[in-house]
Structure formats: C-alpha cells, structure tokens
Amino acid sequence: RAAANFAATALFHHDPGALSARFVQERLHRLGSLPPEARYPVGGWARLVERLAGHARGLGVAVETGARVDTRTLGELARTGPVVVATSLPAARVLLDDASLTWESGRTVLVDLALRTRRGDAFVVSDLDAPGWLERFTAQDPGLAPAGEQLLQGQFPVGPDGRKAEGTARAGELLDLGFPGWRERTTWRTEALADGRTGAVDRPGTTWRDRPSVIRGDGVFLAGDQVAAPGLLSEVSFTSGLEAGLLAVRVRGTGRSYGARGGLDQA
Incomplete structure (x- = not known):
C-alpha cells in the first residue's frame, strides 16, 4: 500500500x-x-515557456496570442496547410468535432x-x-x-x-x-x-499506443499530454509536439497527406 x-x-x-x-x-x-x-x-515553467517562445520568434515564427480559435477558424487554417492542435482533449474534441478524442x-x-x-x-x-x-x-x-x-x-x-x-x-x-x-x-x-x-492514465490492457493518435488526417495533427506518445507527464506533450511538428513540416515540404490515423509507431 x-x-x-x-x-x-x-x-x-x-x-x-x-x-x-x-x-x-x-x-x-x-x-x-x-x-x-x-x-x-x-524561474520555473514560466521562464521555460518564455525561452521557448523567444527561440521560436528567433527562428522567424509568428507567435499570436489572445486570438480565440473555433471550429470554423480551424477549418480555414487546415485548408491552407498542415495544422497542429495542441490543447486539452476536451477542447480538441470540440474543435475537431471528433467524439473519439477522449482518454482517462x-x-x-x-x-x-x-x-x-x-x-x-x-x-x-x-x-x-x-x-x-x-x-x-x-x-x-x-x-x-x-x-x-x-x-x-x-x-x-x-x-x-x-x-x-x-x-x-x-x-x-x-x-x-x-x-x-x-x-x-x-x-x-x-x-x-x-x-x-x-495527463493520461492507462487502464489494464492498454498502453500509450491506444490513446488518440497524433495523426488526425487531412493535414491535422494532435499534441498534448493525453495522446499516443510515450513519456512521463509533460514528456508526453513534448514528444507528441515534436512528432506533430515534424509531420506537419513534412506535409508542407512534400505535399504528402497522412490520411490514416496512427501513433508514433505508424508515422
């Protein structure tokens, strides 16, 4: 005990x-x-996030905050290129209108x-x-x-x-x-x-591979701490975020579309 x-x-x-x-x-x-x-x-998490944001801006990434994204906006973004949805599963479930996006x-x-x-x-x-x-x-x-x-x-x-x-x-x-x-x-x-x-917890008979996939199809990818990626607590977010970002860049560079949903092992 x-x-x-x-x-x-x-x-x-x-x-x-x-x-x-x-x-x-x-x-x-x-x-x-x-x-x-x-x-x-x-400095804790706040300082770490500041450093990550600063590095992204240094690479030429446009960072916009305070702009709410809804299902319509997300659809418009997805039509112009790959999109990474990095939020909680309940929020992603609404944004993507996908009832399968759930995990304990x-x-x-x-x-x-x-x-x-x-x-x-x-x-x-x-x-x-x-x-x-x-x-x-x-x-x-x-x-x-x-x-x-x-x-x-x-x-x-x-x-x-x-x-x-x-x-x-x-x-x-x-x-x-x-x-x-x-x-x-x-x-x-x-x-x-x-x-x-x-973060995710896995019941008997399940592993991280059974969680909602990073690949959602049609150029949409999912990142977060309850998706199909290995790691402990925040590591799941970082691992899935890296994978989602790499796949999005690959789609942008090659035009390849990941239509089938799969986890890290399938990507």
Whole structure:
C-alpha cells in the first residue's frame, strides 16, 4: 500500500491498483530513481515557456496570442496547410468535432502556499498512508518566492466523488508533519481541484499506443499530454509536439497527406 501511495503522486490518480501494472511500475521506478530525474530550471515553467517562445520568434515564427480559435477558424487554417492542435482533449474534441478524442486522466487537489522561512523545513514530504505529496520548490530555486519566504506546492489525488475539502484536509495533516507552525507562517495560499487535467492514465490492457493518435488526417495533427506518445507527464506533450511538428513540416515540404490515423509507431 505504501508503494502504491508513493507511486500515486506521479500518476495524479487516487487508485494506482486500478491502472495498468506496466504503466504504474514505470512511473514508480522513475519516481524513485537515484539520482533523481527531476530538473528544476531557474524561474520555473514560466521562464521555460518564455525561452521557448523567444527561440521560436528567433527562428522567424509568428507567435499570436489572445486570438480565440473555433471550429470554423480551424477549418480555414487546415485548408491552407498542415495544422497542429495542441490543447486539452476536451477542447480538441470540440474543435475537431471528433467524439473519439477522449482518454482517462486523474483527479487531484492542488495546494500552493508561501510560508515565512523556518530553518529545518523539509524539501519533500510524501504521504505513504494515502496519496499525497508536498514539495518546497524554493529549496532548488530561491528566486521563486520573495526574500524570507518559501514556495510550497502539493497535490492530493481524490476519487471520482471526492471533494476538494478532502484533499485540503490531508494537505493540512502533511503540512503539520513537515512544516511545523505553517499556519502562522502562511503569507499566501491557493487551492484548486484539477479534474481530468493531469495527463493520461492507462487502464489494464492498454498502453500509450491506444490513446488518440497524433495523426488526425487531412493535414491535422494532435499534441498534448493525453495522446499516443510515450513519456512521463509533460514528456508526453513534448514528444507528441515534436512528432506533430515534424509531420506537419513534412506535409508542407512534400505535399504528402497522412490520411490514416496512427501513433508514433505508424508515422
């Protein structure tokens, strides 16, 4: 049970025993690997995205934000050249009018808070009695919080009928263990329930190859964290994004059309 609860933090799922053993085992091994696989780019995800966008602009890519795309607009774009749809499966399902774009994901309570610094605070606290994880990200990158404060982020998977209050209650118990006096030291806090927004999970008898294909046909390609691509969490987005981009460039350069849907193995 302890191993399952530890693995649950890399799954964002309340019941690892209901998932594919191969899927869970791979993530358990990677979560417990030494040295750890996790990397902490300075500035976090926001800085990483800024660097990616800057590199794209440097290559001559026109980046337009704040422009909403609907089904009609997407159809017009697809008629002029290949299109990569990089969004959540529910949004892609509407944009492409394709009911097959669905796959299971997790459901977890997210807790972020800033605490006044106290010597001896833990870096990571993993709950082995129930799925739960707390991490002090300023231990790796102090610039993520103002001087004298620490940034903590945690996630606590809950079942289909679980409420946000269930996860926040477990967060409080774990904070008591790893961060004494946290209530009095809290300077900022936010909570959220992430439902179906934490990447794909595979049921027994399925693998990543059974998820919605990158190739949608007629010059349309799909990228995201719930599509047919290997990897752990955000790696699925990066892997599918690279594949979708390469295929789109190939279509543009050769005029070849990928009419049949297939995953990375078929491309």
